[in-house]
Amino acid sequence: MSPEELREAKERFLLQLFEKTDGEISAQVSMYEVGTAITLEKDDAQKVAEELMADGLIEVRTLSGGIGITREGVEASDRKGAGGGSGARTLGDGPVIVPEKCEALDGVLCDLKARAGQLNLAFEPLSELVADFRTIDAQMASPNPKTPIVRACLESVRAVLQKAGDTEGLQKVQQMLGD
Numbered sequence: 001m002s003p004e005e006l007r008e009a010k011e012r013f014l015l016q017l018f019e020k021t022d023g024e025i026s027a028q029v030s031m032y033e034v035g036t037a038i039t040l041e042k043d044d045a046q047k048v049a050e051e052l053m054a055d056g057l058i059e060v061r062t063l064s065g066g067i068g069i070t071r072e073g074v075e076a077s078d079r080k081g082a083g084g085g086s087g088a089r090t091l092g093d094g095p096v097i098v099p100e101k102c103e104a105l106d107g108v109l110c111d112l113k114a115r116a117g118q119l120n121l122a123f124e125p126l127s128e129l130v131a132d133f134r135t136i137d138a139q140m141a142s143p144n145p146k147t148p149i150v151r152a153c154l155e156s157v158r159a160v161l162q163k164a165g166d167t168e169g170l171q172k173v174q175q176m177l178g179d
Contacts, residue, residue, distance in 0.1 A: 001044060006051065011080065012038045013048045014057055017069050018077035024100065025107075028061045028068050071107045078175070090178040091154070097145045105150070108172045109136060112157065119164045132156045151177065 016034050021027035035045020049067055052058045057073035092101055116129055132153040139145040154173055161170040
């Protein structure tokens with residue numbers, strides 16, 4: 001397999017894995033099943049899976065070839081338009097955030113929290129960001145997290161990130177908001 005063929009196979013494999021797992025990081029599927037779906041032989045499917053593991057986009061779940069997609073793999077798949085693109089990773093408009101959306105939101109929040117310290121924010125915007133994160137965390141601890149409350153907090157986070165010039169974090173928030 002040439003480097004170009006490998007690159008294309010990795011992209012098709014990741015998108016197929018995303019589809020087979022519905023983008024759920026807790027789901028598991030056989031690497032060989034994914035490979036067969038995109039017309040790869042067993043050895044090639046294993047090679048592509050190993051490459052994606054090295055990239056941190058998928059992980060081994062069982063010794064018999066069970067794999068799962070990682071949070072980074074879901075994000076990469078979203079960027080490539082999997083599951084309808086950004087629509088698959090939005091809060092939605094219902095009164096309560098459904099479990100699949102909670103998982104996506106959790107991934108975005110983990111990333112934003114890790115980045116917050118690197119934004120060099122003044123005290124007031126940093127305090128606002130922390131308060132918004134705490135409010136979202138409180139909602140996520142509820143069995144029925146309220147979409148309007150989380151949406152309002154994310155809009156506040158978006159405003160802080162815009163002022164801070166954090167385009168990557170801003171993009172993730174806008175994606176969750178459906179913008």
